[in-house]
Amino acid sequence: MSVKSTAARSSRGGAKRRGAAAGREPELVQLLTPEGDRVQHSEYSIDLTPDELRGLYRDMVLTRRFDAEAITLQRQGELGLWASLLGQEAAQIGSGRATRSDDYVFPTYREHGVAWCRGVDPLNLLGMFRGVNNGGWDPNENNFHLYTIVIGSQALHATGYAMGVAKDGADSAVIAYFGDGASSQGDVAEAFTFAAVYNAPVVFFCQNNQWAISEPTERQTRVPIYQRAAGFGFPGVRVDGNDVLACLAVTRAALERARRGEGPMLVEAFTYRMGAHTTSDDATRYRTADERAEWEAKDPIARLQAYLTKEGLADDEFYAALDAESEALAKRVRDGVRAMPNPDPMAIFENVYADGHALVDEERAQFAAYQASFADGEGH
Amino acid sequence: MSVKSTAARSSRGGAKRRGAAAGREPELVQLLTPEGDRVQHSEYSIDLTPDELRGLYRDMVLTRRFDAEAITLQRQGELGLWASLLGQEAAQIGSGRATRSDDYVFPTYREHGVAWCRGVDPLNLLGMFRGVNNGGWDPNENNFHLYTIVIGSQALHATGYAMGVAKDGADSAVIAYFGDGASSQGDVAEAFTFAAVYNAPVVFFCQNNQWAISEPTERQTRVPIYQRAAGFGFPGVRVDGNDVLACLAVTRAALERARRGEGPMLVEAFTYRMGAHTTSDDATRYRTADERAEWEAKDPIARLQAYLTKEGLADDEFYAALDAESEALAKRVRDGVRAMPNPDPMAIFENVYADGHALVDEERAQFAAYQASFADGEGH
Amino acid sequence: MADEKMAIAKAINESLRKALETDPKVLVMGEDVGKLGGVFRVTDGLQKDFGEARVIDTPLAESGIVGTAIGLALRGYRPVVEIQFDGFVFPAYDQIVTQLAKMHARALGKVKLPVVIRIPYGGGIGAVEHHSESPEALFAHVAGLKVVSPSNAADAYWMMQQAIACDDPVIYFEPKRRYWDKGEVDTTAIPAPLHSARVVREGGDVTLAAYGPMVKTCLEAAAAAEEEGKSLEVVDMRSMSPIDFDTLQASVVKTRRLVVVHEAPVFLGTGAEVAARITERCFYHLEAPVLRVGGFHAPYPPARLEEDYLPGLDRVLDAVDRALAF
């Protein structure tokens, strides 16, 4: 009789305290090498038209341009904060383009590329970073939920939403984004449990960008994150998060699987946060330039560009047009942000409740009177 | 290139919504069959003297007798509630006897057998069930923490304690008990994460007694619980929870492993709650007599008795002496409980803080004056 | 079925049944709410009649229960969630406070969160630790939540109907030790607004304000006081967020004395807010400071001490005497 313990195997077989991830890297699904060569994968394949390939490239470039503009706007004082997605474009565009319009997306605060794929106006994303609202779009318009800041919370919302999809008999799927740091939160584990037990059509998409602010992934886990899923009874897979084709293929397969009623799946996109955690952060305090340089060589945009070029799928005209489009987007965003009005102070009291609340009414009235007292010159 | 996804295998390979557990049972470590025959196991072995074997038998019998007495006392109104361990004696005595005196134990509310092994006076366990205290023993006296009622909380305490043990450079180990239901709590997952990341010398001992009040294990997970560990980077193993020898061997190995600095391990003791959840519960509402009967045949005490008898390790005299000892224990418990005084009302204000608190002092004084007003005949 | 005599637990059960019948989007979720019908049998028979897709036994994880209920609400469902006991709501506190309470505002009103969280609360049933607490202030302090507690069967029925109909999250505290108290329930009546207080006994000397389990205690105190020639008015607050200060004020303007009674600890309990605000509103009417009777600043004690810990008739009357002595 032998012990049924996959863990005993995987852990005793070499996991060191500082994480197996650092030593023996597990293989990851890759369809496009850092050099821009197409490779095949036994389980995941993809066949895209030149238009589609150029489309993915365009998405990534525009997203990066938008992101850069947001950083600039923050430096100029137009935004209070910005959480850059630099380096994660492939993970976000690949997975975002895998979603169907009736699917529902639950992002963190960094999913600007996914928002782009869902058709959310980038300007809307800036409201909360400018400080004019806490989430300025209608989630139901693009089936793209509000940004969630409390780490891991949205994994449960996604699971509940997916349970509802299943109840409705719909064949939509739900995707929940979270980071490597979030994998430690109890809420994410509970989401895995609920999703498994109710066989909910939800894909957990973890962008392992190697860092949770200053903490490397080995502060969160000593085995690769995708392996977490098995112990909850559903599959996990690691994909090259800087390979937009692989991200698209794997996420699409996971979403299709969910649609077919086969339940949840965990996708770990192995990628890198090229910038600081946010504009408030100074990444030089905790990581080396070497590490960044290593990942620079795996850049998601450069690699697709290399492929397009090698295959002759994009010419100078295309790149020039995209450049112009990028700058136009940046300008629209810049102008749009600067034109964003400050909210009316009375907005504090709006939407606290859907059905009203006597105390809010009372405080609103008092505050209005107080404000009016200044106008009347009665105040201090 | 192949996808590294053990989950894909385990789940796609047949997990049904209602749990793989119901279908293909994974093998479990067993050293003594339900019929009382010794079997060998490639990884776990044990060699006990006749005295030790009789000792385990005695522990289980006395624990069961104590448990039965507690149920009776509850029926008689001497206790407000009782959470019976009936059926789980092997899991508790086996694991409890595996601990060393310098190890530290974090129980749930059902670990009466473990308490017994640690040398906690059974009478002390009854205080909280009688309602005279919320935990009436000194945890440091026997390195046996207080019962914890909030499901899963103690897994984190155990992990923190184990982190401290490691900091101290001690070679003690820590064991955290919890149930199948608890495996769903975020706290338990977080404990796994902390234990793995800090390589803490802690054994997670999950008694899967098939039920969390009225919910069967498949409401918590769709794969065997011991498999949860792998995704956190440490080994998990399922042991026959009604086999005291296997529980002892596996737990001892896990604790030794922890002592050696090899980190945490999860032991799932596959057992059965023979009684209702507590004396307040009516198990007939949610489970069949057949199921219970099936487990009756695997009774942990009967099986060790069969072995002792077959091997000629215990004679009538032994059983008669044990009977007498059981009844003496029951009587001591019965008398002891009945003699337990109600606490002084002023105890409400004691031990709220270690270093005092002005508000508690004020309320204590007011309450004392209020109480005194009755004595003076000034009250209503 | 107008005017039936029903226990509070049964009234809630009937109300849930009615909601499940009327609105296919209503769900009941929680630990052991299915086959078992909940540890207090409040959901008894519902899974049998409405199926496992509507009455859902959940994994043992409160954050998960509330978190998935939020997701279900976003999908258009109206989940009624059970937390098994007061002391077990805290693992879900983060989801309640940072998500459930704030999401409507975060979305500038674009999403609604019609989630009801049922919590059997309070002491007096001889239970072990964590089974007798009154954490209502910890929810009432949080904007975005509504907090109510019925004191009788009719309110239990109707307030549950209203809570489920409400598009905001409602924390519905059930006075567990009164579950078996019976009262008339007219299921065809037009109920009072969910957040209105109600004068349940008129009197002229002192006002007693309470909610949930303490309303009965206050009514008993008022009856006892009557024998001593004191006329107490009893207000059933019914709602802790918002609090119906108008009804309280009207009563205090008349009686000029107020004693607030709840099981929860006095320090920063809801009585503190009532005292502060009524004093502000009625500064020139009050003959005595608003007094408070409630739990002590100590963990809820073991069962054999709970009679001392809980505000009973004597402690209420003691406060009445102190108020009258000012």
Place this chain on the structure above:
Amino acid sequence: MADEKMAIAKAINESLRKALETDPKVLVMGEDVGKLGGVFRVTDGLQKDFGEARVIDTPLAESGIVGTAIGLALRGYRPVVEIQFDGFVFPAYDQIVTQLAKMHARALGKVKLPVVIRIPYGGGIGAVEHHSESPEALFAHVAGLKVVSPSNAADAYWMMQQAIACDDPVIYFEPKRRYWDKGEVDTTAIPAPLHSARVVREGGDVTLAAYGPMVKTCLEAAAAAEEEGKSLEVVDMRSMSPIDFDTLQASVVKTRRLVVVHEAPVFLGTGAEVAARITERCFYHLEAPVLRVGGFHAPYPPARLEEDYLPGLDRVLDAVDRALAF
């Protein structure tokens, strides 16, 4: 190093350093507290000097942080835990409320829980959601916890020393928008008791009571009022559990008017308790009801509205005028 001018953040850093030096059982734990030195640099340099075993970067899981800190305390350690921002304490709320707060009592005093939980709190730094909250009432209501907040560098230093020395769990709220305010810190002084309030400005007309970030606001208000000929006394409460009511009472007996100021929402905020209790203690002394100035019953607003949301000098003076008008 007596009498050095130090920012509040630096004073806490120095105090932690001193504690780590003095007592080998003291640990510092939290997210990013190590190499990064915390997002506010309060733990800057500590890991470098005391090593990873004493200054511990934890996984991103607040319940885990507090839960393991409890275990470490049971083993004899004295963990000082950082919660990165006020709004992220809620995942740990269950461990704090049901375990940390109650375990000493549960064990009839046999175990001690000397855990300090540091929480940078409050608004005014232009942050996004969950980074500007003032949840102190949610902790002060809970027996078993002590809750404090310094308003200046010297208190920041000494109150941290005292919190770490205390055998009870202490929630130490750090006024994040004052982190860079400098003040004299005499590290050789004999500090006032941890839970004592302090009159930081004497005056005769109205008492202002505040703690943490609002003390500065109240001092500014008092200075402005002086120009208008009003004499305001300012009490720095310093501790929210317990509250030093004696000091407050003494002040109110003198001024006969009290305004309590905090950033937290007024409804069931600590001001409610101050109002209720001081009214009870000073019923015949008060010329006006205790008034409260604080946050509204609404989620903390986006940054561009926080100046409207936060109690500022004008709102404080408005309340003073209202108090004087009674």
